[in-house]
Amino acid sequence: MNRIDQKFKDGKTLLSIYFSAGHPALEDTVTILKSLQHTGVDMVEIGLPFSDPLADGPTIQESSTKALKNGMTTKKLFSQLEGVRQTISIPLILMGYFNPILQFGVEQFCSYCQKVGIDGLIIPDLPVDVYHEKYQSIFEQYGLYNMFLITPQTSEERIRFIDSVSKGFIYMVSSASVTGAKNSIGASQTSYFKRIANMQLQTPTVVGFGISNATTFSAATQYSRGAIIGSAFIQLLEEKGVEGIPDFIQSIRS
């Protein structure tokens, strides 16, 4: 069974963390993963840095730029992740834009993912239609789940379609924004989460964008199976480094 499915079977509310591979330091990737697993994080999105991250706000743009300056590449990331499954058992997802994956070769990329033990991918600029038509069979051949985003503007019909081709979970973007733009969960978001919950989708939903602390985490997970923290975690790494991880994670769970 895919580790993502296994995680959802456990039934608890999932805390997932996103960080840019290669930031703050090039070789921090595995150290961060170990610390996250040790402090009880359920799932991790490892960001594959890109020069032009369209859907990201300043925090993730900056961490991506720094990671690239530090020398991070797709090849480098795969070499860092070699053997990671000897110590890390939580689900690992690679999240990145499509162009670097296309240059690496989609099939070769998938085969490397399988080899190092990646469970799934999130590729914001690979639309569900193109995936379904061109790439789904390759991803599935290598046992990889591909997670899609929905937003408050996504039509019900399209959500049903996304649900029908999704595995793992659906990434529910909390509001119409780039990452790191908003820091609160208000009434309109809550009613959107409720609306989606009432659709009784077959795929579990996880909320991302705008989750930064215990308050927003608990508001986001009231009607979903979990939530993802990205920009706030990267800010923490900027300010306190890897040593700051345990306190931060504890503050979210409290």
Next chain:
Amino acid sequence: MNYNVDDKGYYGDFGGAYIPEMLYPNVEELRTQYLTITSQEDFKKEFDSLLKEYVGRPTPLYFANRLSEKYNTKIYLKREDLCHTGAHKVNNTIGQILLAKRLGKKRIIAETGAGQHGVATATVCALMGIECVVYMGALDIKRQAPNVARMKMLGAEVRAAQSGSKTLKDATNEAIRDWINNPVDTHYIIGSVVGPHPYPDMVARFQSVISAETKIQLEEKEGRDYPDYVIACVGGGSNAAGLFYHYLNDTRVNIIAVEAAGKGIDSGESAATSALGKEGIIHGSKTLLMQTEDGQITEPYSISAGLDYPGVGPMHAHLFRSKRAEFISIPDQEAMDWGLTLSQMEGIIPAIETAHAFAVLDVRRFKPNDIIVFNCSGRGDKDLATYIEYFKL
């Protein structure tokens, strides 16, 4: 072979809409509506009337006497530099603002490189009384000060893009982020034949007035409605798309696209996408783009801000790969020299972008009876500071 867009939004291998889900509703709305709206009688009437009364179309197809004599061939200039606001860009912004109005949008965003598209957008927003925000690379804001001032006078807000190379590519990223953050009431007026489908086709259609007029004017002057060559500069490629449009499937017409070689193709400071680019995805479109082996988009360079783009519109990528068009790249120095040559031989000071196209006369031989149409896409007022510094005027 067909060189127009297919029903899925592709030109051969290129095009499509590789966009995050956050942009899907807006792009889908455009995709399903643009052909319907733009083919309505009231739309066409308003568009044509504004192009005539406001922009000053048709622009002349001018026979360049002295140039023709010097190069012993027949050279025509399609005078897009005489359009209101000083370049072809306004053809597209008029079209898109009328479309945005019919879609009920209340706010306009745009990206700009040289500032010509920003000015053309700010102009039509003033004309229609609609709020306007223009994203411009911080570096371009410095080198195109007169256009920044124009946009401000026209009531637009100019926001500096501080990320990456601080030029056109980054301004485009920022505009896309703005659209993600404002998904309901905002229309994004892209200035070139780039971006996700339907933008490349929509912008090409609005610019196609250039070749539609050229056909009529050539018929009058030469007794045939097609030339032997059409030649235009390509950054993203909107003026070229406009001049090529009605000749795409007419193989009697040779197409030459001129890119900016910057300091030389192998110098590491260039914007010659066809020579240096590989297939990839930029700003929602699969096309040729300059990138590292790892798929990171590289920072282009050209002395002209309007050609300083690491990609090229998907139509042009297809014209290149299918060999329908010949691509030539021209370095800074030759383009600058042509800025001076055109000024002193024809009394026309061109934009530096436009000057690149004319340099083809020095690298290709034409026959005395060949009819060549250059797109004189923009005027050089905005580039005076660069010309002054370069030639110590």
